[in-house]
Amino acid sequence: MPQLRQTWDNQQFFRGSDDPAIVTTIEQLQADIAKLEASCRIFSDLIATADRLPESDFPDLISKLKQIHGQEISILERLGNVRTFISSILSVDSQDAQANTWMPKLQQVGATLSQASTPLDVFLVRVSDGFITQLLAEPELEERSFSISHARRLKDQLLSVSEEKLITGLGVTGLQGWGNLYDDLAGSLKCEVEGETVGLAKAANLVSSANRETREAAWTAIRSAWSTREDSVASILNAINGWRLEETAQRSHIRELHYLDKSCHQSRIERETLNALMDQTYEHRSIGQRALKAMGDALKIKQMAPWDLFAPAPSAGGEEAAKSQTAIPFEDAIQLIAKAFSRLTPAMGDFAVMMAEKGWIDGAPTPNRTTGAYCTSFRSPREPRIFLTYEGTMNNVMTLAHELGHAWHNWVMRDLPMMKTWYSMTLAETASIFAETLVRDALLKEAKDPSQQLEIAWQNADSAAVFLLNIPARFEFEKRLVEARKQGYVIADKLKPMMAGSWQHWYEDSLSEYDDLFWASKLHFSIASLGFYNYPYLFGYLFSLGIYAQQEKYGIDFNNLYTELLRGTGSMTAEEVVMLHLQQDIRKPQFWQDSLMIVDDSVKQFEQLVAQQGARQTA
Numbered sequence: 001m002p003q004l005r006q007t008w009d010n011q012q013f014f015r016g017s018d019d020p021a022i023v024t025t026i027e028q029l030q031a032d033i034a035k036l037e038a039s040c041r042i043f044s045d046l047i048a049t050a051d052r053l054p055e056s057d058f059p060d061l062i063s064k065l066k067q068i069h070g071q072e073i074s075i076l077e078r079l080g081n082v083r084t085f086i087s088s089i090l091s092v093d094s095q096d097a098q099a100n101t102w103m104p105k106l107q108q109v110g111a112t113l114s115q116a117s118t119p120l121d122v123f124l125v126r127v128s129d130g131f132i133t134q135l136l137a138e139p140e141l142e143e144r145s146f147s148i149s150h151a152r153r154l155k156d157q158l159l160s161v162s163e164e165k166l167i168t169g170l171g172v173t174g175l176q177g178w179g180n181l182y183d184d185l186a187g188s189l190k191c192e193v194e195g196e197t198v199g200l201a202k203a204a205n206l207v208s209s210a211n212r213e214t215r216e217a218a219w220t221a222i223r224s225a226w227s228t229r230e231d232s233v234a235s236i237l238n239a240i241n242g243w244r245l246e247e248t249a250q251r252s253h254i255r256e257l258h259y260l261d262k263s264c265h266q267s268r269i270e271r272e273t274l275n276a277l278m279d280q281t282y283e284h285r286s287i288g289q290r291a292l293k294a295m296g297d298a299l300k301i302k303q304m305a306p307w308d309l310f311a312p313a314p315s316a317g318g319e320e321a322a323k324s325q326t327a328i329p330f331e332d333a334i335q336l337i338a339k340a341f342s343r344l345t346p347a348m349g350d351f352a353v354m355m356a357e358k359g360w361i362d363g364a365p366t367p368n369r370t371t372g373a374y375c376t377s378f379r380s381p382r383e384p385r386i387f388l389t390y391e392g393t394m395n396n397v398m399t400l401a402h403e404l405g406h407a408w409h410n411w412v413m414r415d416l417p418m419m420k421t422w423y424s425m426t427l428a429e430t431a432s433i434f435a436e437t438l439v440r441d442a443l444l445k446e447a448k449d450p451s452q453q454l455e456i457a458w459q460n461a462d463s464a465a466v467f468l469l470n471i472p473a474r475f476e477f478e479k480r481l482v483e484a485r486k487q488g489y490v491i492a493d494k495l496k497p498m499m500a501g502s503w504q505h506w507y508e509d510s511l512s513e514y515d516d517l518f519w520a521s522k523l524h525f526s527i528a529s530l531g532f533y534n535y536p537y538l539f540g541y542l543f544s545l546g547i548y549a550q551q552e553k554y555g556i557d558f559n560n561l562y563t564e565l566l567r568g569t570g571s572m573t574a575e576e577v578v579m580l581h582l583q584q585d586i587r588k589p590q591f592w593q594d595s596l597m598i599v600d601d602s603v604k605q606f607e608q609l610v611a612q613q614g615a616r617q618t619a
């Protein structure tokens, strides 16, 4: 059997950040983008009359569009590859000097590309329905169908070609520069945990230590590291949100836009859906709070603290046994996940093993590693990659399962035309959380005794607490931040009570204190390209549980249904996908209530296991 690898190998693309082929690739891309820009220019003059073009002009324009489409796809493939390669280097070593100079360059190339196609993009939004129908009847252009119809929903907030280009152009060093600054800070900050100097990624793993003192020490260390930069992060948040508000104001020339409109469009959901999701979750927040309470009971902690939120399940032998508990080797984690995936379909299990055999996963700790975990992919050939910091904890195993779920989603779509594989985050998080659920369920079924069951059920309780409380608290904070930013600059000393208040709104008394520096330590708030980054996780969690629960109903047909649903995520809105495959309306509270009841059941099961454990120990 081939060896399982814990370090990725991307040498087939480039040899390293100093590979001269990167220079030639980027030069070629710039030349090709210039050609594309020239081809798209003619559409500038057509925009004013786009909705009343004579039909006799259609064939000529459509044949030009076919040519442009081919140019664009070729550029997107090569740009995607080099971008994925450079970010893969930076994830492993955020201080790689060469890669750090390439990153802004690539962001700039990306912006030039989007500027080059702006006249065409605006034209496609403004042109008549009749033209679009004829255009999409062309087989090689059909893959643009969803992206065109989705973009056309923004008709009333589009600006002129030159204004659109200006926003994109200024965004490179403006908006994106702030996001880059955050990444740089996160990669270089060091913290002092129990006498040892570690990077943030390592410290973040120590917050999930079995030892409560270590957890608290790591949590405190991360906080004090960030507190030295709190003014910088406050500047980042103010700049990013100020930018977005100004852009929203500029786009409100026909109708007053809400700051959540853009996010909903990016998430491909309606506001009604977002409202139903958040309202139902708030109404049922006690499920997450009960989960925390039971977790505290299991840990013999009166009230959970922020540093307990990532605590591992208490080991059957108590804390002493937990300390000596050996880490789960990477190879074992892959096998364990593969076995669980195979219950859905053997192909998914084989896929997990293949990812590690081919060196498509990077999990081995390195000194200047960035925090977090993600799944990305090369565009040509279509190959997924996973990044995480794997140190053998159960949390690491679940993160690996999560990212493998994303990778599987990419994999089942690999034969589709590129533009049909672009799905939104809301639907992306469905596949990943579904994969996590598969692993937890398999482990729960295999557990030999109640204490083992408790260890697994812990993961369910933990998810309930994270998704039903922590994620919504982040959403709440971001809403408050945007509202406050409308009034002016929000200093660090205002951000702290704002974060604490957002936690209080959701956690209430289920925590002993709130993490008021979370706005600095959580990278999600500083992602330049995407606002309201977090609710898609809650969406994905409840949505995937709802789908997971359909397994029994559909029996052996389920895997096909699930695969088709995943394959459809790049060409439909979330409402449409669910209506088509499951005949349910996610704008209605009922859909979310059903999923919340599934969480409620698993929290009840956990509460029982904790109570049984308590009874055993006092007996």
Ligand SMILES: [Zn+2]
Binding pocket: 402, 406, 428, 429, 432
């Ligand atoms: Zn994910």
